[in-house]
Amino acid sequence: MKKTIALIAHDGKKADMVAFVKDHIEDLKQGHIIATGTTGSYIQQTGLEVELKLSGPMGGDAQIAALAAEGKVHGIIFFRDPLGKHAHEPDIQMLMRISDLYNVPLATNVATGTLIIKGLL
Numbered sequence: 142m143k144k145t146i147a148l149i150a151h152d153g154k155k156a157d158m159v160a161f162v163k164d165h166i167e168d169l170k171q172g173h174i175i176a177t178g179t180t181g182s183y184i185q186q187t188g189l190e191v192e193l194k195l196s197g198p199m200g201g202d203a204q205i206a207a208l209a210a211e212g213k214v215h216g217i218i219f220f221r222d223p224l225g226k227h228a229h230e231p232d233i234q235m236l237m238r239i240s241d242l243y244n245v246p247l248a249t250n251v252a253t254g255t256l257i258i259k260g261l262l
């Protein structure tokens with residue numbers, strides 16, 4: 142069964158996410174990739190197949206959290222912008238809480254994101 146990996150990046154980190162996807166595209170092709178809407182539309186430009194959820198501020202983080210709670214997401218790579226402020230901060234915290242509650246690996250930077258890919262794909 143393919144592992145489902147969620148990719149999410151705040152605006153200040155979207156370029157980093159695209160570079161990360163390009164660096165790991167062959168590994169990522171082994172999984173089922175989902176992403177929040179805007180992040181996903183950038184990732185699609187790399188040629189990687191991505192299932193798009195809603196944009197983060199419109200509920201995309203919450204959708205991914207719900208899937209994680211149902212055991213349908215096996216790893217989350219979430220490049221947060223430590224300098225940004227977000228109207229949907231409660232959703233972001235909820236996603237992180239759910240990943241801890243259900244023991245779903247969640248990476249917040251390139252180094253740990255690489256470990257998730259190497260461990261799961």
Ligand SMILES: O=C(CO)COP(=O)(O)O
Nearest residue numbers: 177178179180196197198
């Ligand atoms: O806001 C986000 C995560 O909290 C990301 O959402 P987008 O990928 O739609 O920009």
